[in-house]
Amino acid sequence: QSPSIIFARDLSPSDTAQLPHDKVLGFITLLGSKTSHTAIMARSMDLPAIVGIEEKEGIQIETGMFAILDGNKGILVINPRQETLEEYGAVEERHEQIIQKLDELRHDISVTTDNRRIILSGNIEMTSDIQGVVNSGAEGIGLFRSEFLFANRDDLPGEEEQYAAYSEAARSVKPHNVILRTLDIGGDKLMSRLFETHEQNPFLGVRAIRICLAHPELLRTQLRAMLRACVEGNVRIMYPMISGVEEVRQANKILFEEKDKLKAAGHQIPDNIEIGAMIEIPSAALTADIIAKEVSFFSIGTNDLIQYSIAIDRGNEKLAYLYSPTHPAILRLINGVVQAAHANNIWVGVCGEMASEFVLTPLLLGLGVDELSAGSAQVPRIKRVIRSISYAESKQMVDEILQETSSQLIMDRLTAFSEERFPELFE
Ligand code: PEP
């Protein structure tokens, strides 16, 4: 069968992970949205996709039709005319030129024009994504979504298998860091039959750290593999879906116990491993000053922070219009988290999709974020923005933006700023 575009009602993140690269050119689904894990998977696999396409009446899609799939703009052109094909040919050429130009920045560091250093790292789902991060010019991995090791199987990955994956990541990005995130299944990532729970509200259910604390053996095995990988490079460990400080304390207790056991067994585990908490639930954001006392860093998971703050399922295409990273509530929460982190002398990153949108980079810089972890395809654009602006001007803009009253006004302002300063990045 020749390579094709897949059109499906829905694709789960684990189905997406299994799509064969040589047979699938891209995909379109009716359900889901830009921040659903299926869309995130598509981006990290570098597959053009439209997740949650708007249904248009009277349009029939049949097997064998030809189509142009423009994943950047979310446009599907069925049976394109010759002019459209030519137009897209030119778009592709231009796109290639821009990518080549951005590639010149690959070995440059991410620093603003007034010398504020930002760590720009990349997100990965699977070990096959590591090379993409290295090639993108990112400084290490800011989020390793370890749950994909648990996908599409009936058993659990053991300590050795996990150790092999984590140490490969650590070795590949050394001397940069890799941030290993403990298991975050549940929500839309219901990927193992072992954890099927049939909950009414999976996003508000037994997910991530909650599953791990309910099954400590699962967490112990994972933490042992992560701790052993610390010997192979610069590894940091973080916990997802923290709702309050108690969960951090419980997870840390398990981590320290496993570390002591490993050391007693002769493993040379370093003593200065940085342990972090993801801030992606409003209760954690609002108690960031308390949580900061127990960890070395925060990583803000804006995908979930937006979902839980505005009360919208992040994968529901009908609510995509409300899913707004520039909602004043989100900006206030991020602002508070950064201030709490800095007041407690810890650093703070952003690893949600907000970090992958170059239009939002000046906003995050101005809010004082120290690290951004983006999808590897977006890293060069983000680096270009960081290297072109000053911290002082982004801070000034953010001071003004924080007085604005609506998401749309804020987004318009940020878009106008980027259109003026980096018009080529929109092409
Ligand atoms: C987030 O919620 O922003 C995040 C990075 O985690 P995930 O997308 O895996 O839920």
Ligand code: MG
């Ligand atoms: Mg999350």
